[in-house]
Amino acid sequence: MRRLGFSALAGGIFGAGLLLSGMTDTTRVQGWLDVFGDWDPTLAFVLGGAILPMAVAWRVAARMYHPVLGGAFPEPPKREVGPNLVIGSVLFGMGWALAGLCPGPALASLGFGGWGGLVFLLAMVTAMVFAPMVRQRIDTLTLFRSAMDIRALTPAYAVSPQIEISDLAALKAAGFTTIIDNRPDGEIPAHLHGAEVKTAAEALGLTFVINPVYPGALSAEVVAVQKAAVEAASGPVFAYCASGNRSSIVWMLMNAGKLPVDEMIATTARHGYNHAALRDQIEAAAAR
Amino acid sequence: MELSWLWGFLGGLLIGGAASLYLLVNGRVMGISGILGGLVDGSGRGTWAERAAFIAGLVAVPAVLGLAAGAETHLTQNWLLIIAGGLLVGLGTRLANGCTSGHGVCGISRLSLRGIVATVFYVLAGGVTMALLRHVAGVL
Numbered sequence: 001m002r003r004l005g006f007s008a009l010a011g012g013i014f015g016a017g018l019l020l021s022g023m024t025d026t027t028r029v030q031g032w033l034d035v036f037g038d039w040d041p042t043l044a045f046v047l048g049g050a051i052l053p054m055a056v057a058w059r060v061a062a063r064m065y066h067p068v069l070g071g072a073f074p075e076p077p078k079r080e081v082g083p084n085l086v087i088g089s090v091l092f093g094m095g096w097a098l099a100g101l102c103p104g105p106a107l108a109s110l111g112f113g114g115w116g117g118l119v120f121l122l123a124m125v126t127a128m129v130f131a132p133m134v135r136q137r138i139d140t141l142t143l144f145r146s147a148m149d150i151r152a153l154t155p156a157y158a159v160s161p162q163i164e165i166s167d168l169a170a171l172k173a174a175g176f177t178t179i180i181d182n183r184p185d186g187e188i189p190a191h192l193h194g195a196e197v198k199t200a201a202e203a204l205g206l207t208f209v210i211n212p213v214y215p216g217a218l219s220a221e222v223v224a225v226q227k228a229a230v231e232a233a234s235g236p237v238f239a240y241c242a243s244g245n246r247s248s249i250v251w252m253l254m255n256a257g258k259l260p261v262d263e264m265i266a267t268t269a270r271h272g273y274n275h276a277a278l279r280d281q282i283e284a285a286a287a288r
Numbered sequence: 289m290e291l292s293w294l295w296g297f298l299g300g301l302l303i304g305g306a307a308s309l310y311l312l313v314n315g316r317v318m319g320i321s322g323i324l325g326g327l328v329d330g331s332g333r334g335t336w337a338e339r340a341a342f343i344a345g346l347v348a349v350p351a352v353l354g355l356a357a358g359a360e361t362h363l364t365q366n367w368l369l370i371i372a373g374g375l376l377v378g379l380g381t382r383l384a385n386g387c388t389s390g391h392g393v394c395g396i397s398r399l400s401l402r403g404i405v406a407t408v409f410y411v412l413a414g415g416v417t418m419a420l421l422r423h424v425a426g427v428l
Contacts, residue, residue, distance in 0.1 A: 004341040006313045011345025014306035014318065014389075019350040019359060021299020022292060027362045030428070033411075033418040042296040047392060049300020050307065054397035057308035067315030074317050077400035088384025089391075089406040093413025095376025097421070098369045098428070101361075102388045103320040103381055106374075107343060109361045111351020116363040116370050123374025128325045131382030138383070 003069050015108040021046040024109040026100025033097050079191070080166040084138055140173045150174070151244055151271035153251055157230065157237050159244035159271070162188065165200045172204050177235030180226060182247045184212040207233065213246040218253070223285075227254040248273045256285035307393055314338065319390020320346070321381035329382070369428070380410070 022028045022042055031040030061073050096102050099120055101109070106121050113120075152158040158176070162183060171179065179201050185193040194210035201208040209229040213222055230237050239247035248268045252275060255264060261282050268275050275282075307318040316338070326332025327339045353359075364370060381387040384406050386395065391410075395403015422428040 003314060004337055006309065007338045007341040008345035010306045010310040010314070010318065011342035011347075012306075012349035013302055013309065013345075015346040015348075015350035016353060017299045017302030017304075017306060019299070019354055019357075020302060021296045023296075023299065024350065024354065024359060025362055026364070028292075030418060033414040034422060035415050036419050036423055040292075042292045045293045045296035046300040046303065047388075047396075049297040050304035050393045051300075051397045053301060053304035054307045054311075054393055057304075057311050058398045060308075061311055064312070067311070068313040069315070071315045073311070073315050077395065077398060077402060079401050081402060081405050084383045085385065085402055085406055086409055088380045088382065089409035090380070090413040091376050092380030092384060092387060093410035093415075094417045095373045095378075095380060096410060097373075097414040097417035098376065099364060099373030101363070101373065102377060103324060104346070104387070104389050106377070107320065107324070107346045108350040109354070109359075110347050112354040112359050113361045113363060116365070116367075117361055119367065120363070120370050120374040123371045124378035125324070125328050127375045127378030128321070128328050128382050131325070131379050132329055132331070134379060135383055 006069065014104065017050075018105050018108040021049075024105045024113075029100040029102075029105070030097065080164065082166045083141075084135055087138065136173060139169045149244075150238070151248075153248065153267055153271065155236065156233075157239070157251060159247035159251065160238065160240045161243050162192065163197075163240050164192070165197055168197070168201050168204055168206065171238055172206055175236055176206070176238040178207040178209065178229060178233040178237045180209045180211055180229055180237060180239040180247070182211055182213045182226075182239055182241040182250060184214055187242065211250075213241060213250060215246075218246075218249065223250055223253045226250045230254070244271070245273050249275060249278065252278065252282050253285050256282050257287075261286065303389075303393060304397075307389070307397075310342070311394075317390060317394045319386050319394060321378075321387040322385065322390055325378075325382045364428075366427075384410075 018024050023046055028040055028042050031038060032043035067073060101120055103124065106117065106124060109117050110121060149160050150158050151160060181194045181197060190196070194212070198208040198210060209225070211222055211225045211229065226239070239250070241247050248271070252264045252268065261279060264282070265275050265279065310316050310318040323339045323342055327336060332339055384391065386403070386406055391403040391406035396407060418428065
């Protein structure tokens with residue numbers, strides 16, 4: 001109950017601030033955007049005035065164990081700047097100029113904004129309902145942009161060079177259910193370490209298996225872990241390392257004796273991996 | 289009118305104060321497109337009451353103060369602009385995961401890269417749209 005009270009209080013103070021600062025007056029907002037006309041600098045003072053106390057609040061929050069009413073503070077900001085962020089911000093900026101309203105003032109001016117204000121709010125809410133579908137569509141299109149790097153050795157097993165956390169949504173949209181990380185953490189910056197990518201992948205409902213392959217030290221255990229992950233997968237598997245090379249070698253070893261060696265060497269060669277020199281090793285594995 | 293920058297600054301302090309309160313007491317980022325968007329697309333079902341309470345305060349307080357003071361929005365009379373503006377703002381803020389409050393106030397104040405990039409893009413896009421429609425096409 002106190003949580004709801006403070007929430008309403010924060011909303012009320014925010015609304016009063018918008019009204020006092022003039023941000024519910026669309027001519028002020030449009031005046032701020034009208035750099036080539038009669039430019040109105042007010043919005044810069046509003047933003048500056050709002051950032052000052054908030055910058056202090058973030059520092060205070062960093063010294064507190066938890067918020068006053070319990071729970072947890074927001075996570076540190078994400079760092080990826082993806083197409084959704086840029087496309088979304090550009091569309092928002094265009095709409096902001098057309099009517100001079102953004103979401104806060106659209107709600108704050110509802111009481112005195114007349115029919116126009118209500119229609120704006122309804123249009124905004126309608127678009128918000130459909131936005132998740134558009135977002136998913138953009139994620140899928142992003143995948144096609146980088147699709148050259150996804151090398152499907154079979155319909156059920158693809159390899160790829162190092163991925164970014166922002167690629168995970170597109171991989172999910174493409175139908176992969178299990179991701180295997182074959183790259184040792186020591187080769188890559190901390191934000192791409194297996195545990196980091198695993199957390200993000202699992203948040204999306206993907207299975208994530210960390211199975212590092214150290215150059216020149218490919219053990220039977222690594223092959224067994226990869227094989228078990230593929231057999232346990234409910235859909236297509238996506239494995240990555242630095243170039244996809246190691247992930248493709250593991251694939252050949254785990255299929256040794258099941259698929260003809262010539263065929264596997266030809267398949268990987270079509271995707272840019274030359275494994276002809278591994279023929280003896282694969283045939284030895286097949287014989288075991 | 290000459291003092292509009294001062295009122296802007298004071299109003300800004302209130303906005304930042306509200307955002308600070310919401311962060312330190314409730315532990316939430318005060319981003320309006322996120323609070324409202326999560327309510328209408330179902331992604332914020334678990335915290336709907338807190339979201340609804342915030343919006344109730346945001347609508348009610350300026351409604352009372354604004355009606356008492358005779359506030360005006362000076363919104364355009366052109367329905368096409370109103371509807372297109374609303375659709376673009378709703379879609380854009382949800383794709384970008386934030387608007388002027390979330391990316392602008394809350395993001396810039398913690399030096400978030402995404403907040404800064406988003407703010408640069410929506411201000412630039414707004415400025416270019418305004419320049420084209422007001423000074424080239426003459427419709428705004």
